[in-house]
Amino acid sequence: MTSFQVPGWGYVLMAVGFAAFIALLIAYIVVNRGFKRPVFASPYVLWIIVFTVIPCLLVAYFSFTDPAGNFTLDNFKSFWDANYNTRKGIDPALLQQYQDMGLSLDDLGLGRNPINIDTLVFSLWMAFLCTAICLLLGYPAAHIMADREFRLGPTLVVLFVVPMWMNFLLRTIALMSIMEDGGLINTVLNWLGFGPAKLLNTTAAVQVGMVYNFLPFMVFPIYNVLNKMDYQLSEAAMDLGCNKWKIFYKVTLPLSIPGVVSGITMVFMPAVTTFYISRLLGGGKVQLFGDLIEAKFLSTSLNEWNVGSALSLVMMVLILLSLGLLQKADPKGEGGGII
Amino acid sequence: MKKLLALLTLLTLLAAVMPLGALAxxxxxxxxxxxxxxxxxxxxxxxxxxxxxxxxxxxxxxxxxxxxxxxxxxxxxxxxxxxxxxxxxxxxxxxxxxxxxxxxxxxxxxxxxxxxxxxxxxxxxxxxxxGTVGILYNTTMVDDPVDSWSILWNEKYADSIFMLDSIRDTLGITLKYLGYSMNSRDLLQLNEAANKLIEQKPIVKAYYVDETKDKMVAGEAALAVVYSGDALYSMELNEDLAYSVPKEGSNIWxxxxxxxxxxxxxxxxxxxxxxxxxxxxxxxxxxxxxxxxxxxxxxxxxxxxxxxxxxxNPPQDVIDRCEFFHDIPDDFLSVYNSFWTKVKNAK
Missing domain, CATH: 3.40.190.10 (Periplasmic binding protein-like II)
Known part of the structure; x- marks a missing residue:
């Protein structure tokens, strides 16, 4: 019941595994410089198989089985109706007793429960909003940073990179204390006489946290594309009589689309699967789909793992579909394609 | 080279899983x-x-x-x-x-x-x-007597209440508040408790576990549901805090x-x-x-x-009102889970 706890062995294993991965990667790069032979990719392939392919297969396996290992589609029915597996777990005789008393499943709070779908829709909406805000904030920022005539551009790049040297959790916790009732923003508001505003533990706070964390993933792909763009193209356009707005509209924007596509993917993907940011900034009152899945896996009853896997699979398929659609907009992967 | 690298990986992994006790x-x-x-x-x-x-x-x-x-x-x-x-x-x-x-x-x-x-x-x-589970409160912010769980439903303290982000504890105290057992397996009682918590959600500031202690010390809320150990930690750092186990009874562990x-x-x-x-x-x-x-x-x-x-060192009458948690089998735990999900996802 104590509140200070060391991470379990699993985390140590992960840390060591990660260190080993880095070591192997370095070894691979060093070796590969001399002999470019695909055989040296095998450590990485092994890594992918053990830590990516097998876990994905496990998720798929879990989502189509019950805890006893028999094939079932119930976990997907649970996605549609969150109470499906719950009702199955209750002794039918007990349910009958209540029904004999004239109580329906709805009276018992065990009727169809659309929580999973509602939460998924909410998460998609939050992710969409986050991506849109990141694009609106990020494109101009990237454009300014890549502008050759703007001398502070490189400084801005550094300012964007430096916070990323710190773990995102720490940054989010910092955000939490900035937005608290007794935090920085509210202290200033109090001083100005606007009284404390309720900032933390709201949907808006979660959105701010998401935009804050994912903005660099929008800025850098766009910045990369704009930075590499042949400057002479704009000059040629100017020679041919384009004004600044027309250059942007006719030359810069179309050429930067691969970066935008890459940015959208890189923001939308983590945004849909967000969890923990919502817990920290939403005070446990704002639940995203990621939180829902996390709760399933933290539960003690094994059955929940199967349902959690099914929820993950649904989300993976959705993400894959949206990635496929985006890939069409950037077939050559010029924006530093994702997969 | 490939074999060597594979061997190295294996060794690192082995080193990670070897219990320290091996050098006994x-x-x-x-x-x-x-x-x-x-x-x-x-x-x-x-x-x-x-x-x-x-x-x-x-x-x-x-x-x-x-x-x-x-x-x-x-x-x-x-x-x-x-x-x-x-x-x-x-x-x-x-x-x-x-x-x-x-x-x-x-x-x-x-x-x-x-x-x-x-x-x-x-x-x-x-x-x-x-220890026990009870209410930690800030005496400068609360002027009502803190002797019942009902104070957690009092609109006067809207946006100044921390609840525990923990299935058994939070459903448990609500069941207790409604006069039922913390180990209830009665669907009607559980549903009633879940609805009570959904009704309370708009006035809850946040659902925390570990964060509660420090936030209470900082005076971020008037009332919080905590374990007695956490209460003592906070009370040592902030003199305005006090702890009470409500009269309806609570959890003893x-x-x-x-x-x-x-x-x-x-x-x-x-x-x-x-x-x-x-x-x-x-x-x-x-x-x-x-x-x-x-x-x-x-x-x-x-x-x-x-x-x-x-x-x-709570007096005997407090201990007498408290109840131990019993293990709830997996099948029925999913009922608890589903009611809790409903509370957490309520808008």
Whole structure:
């Protein structure tokens, strides 16, 4: 019941595994410089198989089985109706007793429960909003940073990179204390006489946290594309009589689309699967789909793992579909394609 | 080269999973505990007095611990689970019977904390620490008497209440508030409790577990549901805070010591249990952890510091109103889960 706890062995294993991965990667790069032979990719392939392919297969396996290992589609029915597996777990005789008393499943709070779908829709909406805000904030920022005539551009790049040297959790916790009732923003508001505003533990706070964390993933792909763009193209356009707005509209924007596509993917993907940011900034009152899945896996009853896997699979398929659609907009992967 | 790299990976992995106990002395006892839940100088003293080396290992959640004890038989000799887990471990045959003849210091254990519901015959466990769940409140922000759970539903304290982000605890106190058992398996009662919590959600500031302590110290809310240990921590840092166990009753919990059925050094584990029940050692631990001690002789040694503190030493009538958690089987736990999800996802 104590509140200070060391991470379990699993985390140590992960840390060591990660260190080993880095070591192997370095070894691979060093070796590969001399002999470019695909055989040296095998450590990485092994890594992918053990830590990516097998876990994905496990998720798929879990989502189509019950805890006893028999094939079932119930976990997907649970996605549609969150109470499906719950009702199955209750002794039918007990349910009958209540029904004999004239109580329906709805009276018992065990009727169809659309929580999973509602939460998924909410998460998609939050992710969409986050991506849109990141694009609106990020494109101009990237454009300014890549502008050759703007001398502070490189400084801005550094300012964007430096916070990323710190773990995102720490940054989010910092955000939490900035937005608290007794935090920085509210202290200033109090001083100005606007009284404390309720900032933390709201949907808006979660959105701010998401935009804050994912903005660099929008800025850098766009910045990369704009930075590499042949400057002479704009000059040629100017020679041919384009004004600044027309250059942007006719030359810069179309050429930067691969970066935008890459940015959208890189923001939308983590945004849909967000969890923990919502817990920290939403005070446990704002639940995203990621939180829902996390709760399933933290539960003690094994059955929940199967349902959690099914929820993950649904989300993976959705993400894959949206990635496929985006890939069409950037077939050559010029924006530093994702997969 | 490929083989070499593969071998290296394997070695790193092996090094990671090798228990520290592999480098053991002749006589050892492998202890599996929560982090920071023991004054570790006690172990040094035990090693000096008995020559038995203590290997320390830690877990983060009861669930982690259960899995580890299952998959590595023989790795642990003395484990500190929560009470309801003991109930499950007993029913799954995971625990060894403790030979009470080897624990002469068991006489020090408070009779009211013996034979608790999770181990009615006191065959498998010995209490280590105990506590309650109650309301921590800021006396400068609350002017009503804090003696009922109903204050958590009082709109006057809107946006100034922290609830526990924990299924059993939060549904449990709500059931208690409604006059039911914390271990209810009545669907109507559970549904009523869930609806009560959904009704309360708009005035709740946040659902926290570990963050509550520090936020209460900082004066971020007027009321919070906390474990008594956390309450003491906060009260030490902020004089305006007070703790109360509501009159409707609450949860009382014991963290017992148990020996897994697969333990390799059972007698050493029993020696350590006996050592931890020794009054001076129990006192040392209690003063370090600052939870309630089940050790009557140690309490006597601590004197008024302990007995005059109602948070750590609640009067008998408070204890009488409290209830232990029972293990709820997986099937029915999903009912709890589904009601809790409903509360957490309510807009």
């Amino acid at each position: 002395a002749d006589e050892v006892v492998n202890v599996y505990n929560w982090y920071d839940y023991m004054d570790e100088s006690v172990f040094e003293q035990f090693e000096e007095e008995t020559g038995i080396h203590v290997n320390k290992m830690y877990f983060t959640t009861n669930e982690d611990m259960m899995v580890q004890v299952r998959v590595s038989p023989g790795a642990y000799d003395l484990v500190f689970p929560s009470d309801y887990c003991v109930e499950r471990m007993i029913s799954e045959g995971m625990l060894a019977e403790i030979n009470m003849d080897n624990i002469p210091n068991f006489v020090n254990v408070e009779p009211s904390l013996r034979n608790a519901d999770y181990d009615p015959e006191q065959k498998y466990s010995v209490p280590f620490m105990w 014991i963290d017992p010591m148990v020996i897994p059925a697969t333990a390799k050094n059972k007698e050493n584990a029993e020696k350590l249990i006996d050592f931890l029940c020794r009054p001076d050692i129990a006192q040392k631990n209690c003063e370090y952890i600052w939870y309630s001690s089940p050790n009557a002789a140690a309490i006597e040694l601590m004197g008024e510091d302990y007995t005059e503190n109602p948070t750590i």
